[in-house]
Amino acid sequence: MDERRIAARFAGFDQDGNGYIDREDFYVAAKALLAEFSTTARCDKGQALFAGAEAFWQGMAGIADVDGDQRVTRGEFVTGAVKRLRDSPERFAEIARPFLRAAIAIADPDGAGVGADAAQRVLKALGVEAEVAEAAAAALDADGDGRISEDEAVQGFARYFTVPE
Template identity: 40%
Template sequence: MPASTRLDSEAGLRLTAAADCYWEGMAGLVDTDLDGRITRAEFVTAAQAGLHQDPGAFARIALPWHQAVLDVADPDAEQASSTASTVERVLVALGAEPHRARLISAEHRTDPTGRITHEEILREVENYYTTATPQRAFPVPA
């Protein structure tokens, strides 16, 4: 979070609520053997299957979290777009390798002002969760 964003601020509270919703939604898809524990294998398998099979799952579970992350990462930006450097910082904060994040954010500067629309960002996030297309930003888990 930028130094100017406090956790008890409106944006911070939205981020916390969205993170809780994301976790609860993903956990609900994941504990397939209902033992109260989530293994890495359960998480990966169930998350991929659940988000691929239920198109509405992304909108309910992951979209609010990612929108809240963008809002906190770029609080001074107009609501509809962010700078490539902000997108790069968000990708790195979410686990992307820095060199990949830099390349990918630079590729997506489609706005005449050099900004990336939130619509485009969130479409790419949705693709990450709902398609089998290889993702270049994040290392493939072993």
């Protein structure tokens, strides 16, 4: 993975732009999704999203926080997360599954499946540029049924880190 892609991936996790990834970045992402879809943190879906954010953070910290300071620096991200991504992108992506499952539930209030428009809203709420969000949302529907499943979201997450733009 080249330096530009690593920087972009790191920035995607560093939601508050302070130069490292920590638990708060995952909570910032959760809060942005809740706000975008007018969902309260106290409802079941909101609680599931925060639990997913915590699980995602714990997974990231477990593979990348080498010094145990509860922060993942860019260097730790490169040597920890990026290495694991190269070794097993699907396994790495599994740490995101609880968060992605909860995000899908929030973006799909009627349970019919997440369409491209809702997926774009999710991506934009997480800081993805509009044109990139549009292309990514379309690509996530791997089977072309007009809906994005949990498995498609997890596989898309893995591809995001391993396939060039």
